[in-house]
Amino acid sequence: MVGRKPGIIALFDVDGTLTYPRKAITPKMLEFMQDLRKVVTIGVVGGSDLIKISEQLGNSVISDYDYVFAENGLVAYKNGELIGKQSLKSFLGEEKLKELINFTLHYIADLDIPIKRGTFIEFRSGMLNVSPIGRNCSQEEREDFEKFDEVHKIRSKMVSILREKFKHLNLTFSIGGQISFDVFPQGWDKTYCLQYLEDFPEIHFFGDKTYKGGNDFEIYDSAVTVGHTVISPTDTAEKCKSLFIATKPGDA
Numbered sequence: 001m002v003g004r005k006p007g008i009i010a011l012f013d014v015d016g017t018l019t020y021p022r023k024a025i026t027p028k029m030l031e032f033m034q035d036l037r038k039v040v041t042i043g044v045v046g047g048s049d050l051i052k053i054s055e056q057l058g059n060s061v062i063s064d065y066d067y068v069f070a071e072n073g074l075v076a077y078k079n080g081e082l083i084g085k086q087s088l089k090s091f092l093g094e095e096k097l098k099e100l101i102n103f104t105l106h107y108i109a110d111l112d113i114p115i116k117r118g119t120f121i122e123f124r125s126g127m128l129n130v131s132p133i134g135r136n137c138s139q140e141e142r143e144d145f146e147k148f149d150e151v152h153k154i155r156s157k158m159v160s161i162l163r164e165k166f167k168h169l170n171l172t173f174s175i176g177g178q179i180s181f182d183v184f185p186q187g188w189d190k191t192y193c194l195q196y197l198e199d200f201p202e203i204h205f206f207g208d209k210t211y212k213g214g215n216d217f218e219i220y221d222s223a224v225t226v227g228h229t230v231i232s233p234t235d236t237a238e239k240c241k242s243l244f245i246a247t248k249p250g251d252a
């Protein structure tokens, strides 16, 4: 492609960065990304699966960007073609996975908390989501549990026990939201996708949750990326214009 700067990739978070939270990309932003693609290689990395990313970025997403990383890169596309697929199941293997699930369910069974509902473990392709109260509690029960947990530290105690018991598996435990925590292998955050970008000496990453504990933090903070914090799609476009498109005085 004529005029593309070699060795540079602009990599984008999806929600809050290319789109407004949980919304679809605007036609204007879509057009901007195609203009940007004439200048640099572009990619997206989202925590959601490809179906969800396509709902936000459009059905032609895998051909609109040079790289598309769904589920933080566990599912990776380059030039519209699948180049990698990884899952918790194939990474840990059924035996270790069963050991982890059994222990977790036993722990929850013995847990004395005011109420329990159903779906204590949700099995996702790249992680387990564990909820001591159960995911199908009502909104009111969810809020009550959050308050109870703030006082009794149910989740943080559980996490420290699981962390110790399964330290040989090198897992990350991440408490988020009101009722649950996520369990996934170390490094399966957004930095996972960087293994596919070793040919780029200059990786610019744009994300809205770049603070510690945010889902963009690790890749933003990574030594191999140049991190940019954005507050909206408009901000993303502005920053890209001044970094990659704006001509300096004197440029012909």
Ligand SMILES: [Mg+2]
Residues within 6 Å of the ligand: 013, 014, 015, 016, 017, 207, 208, 209
């Ligand atoms: Mg985001």
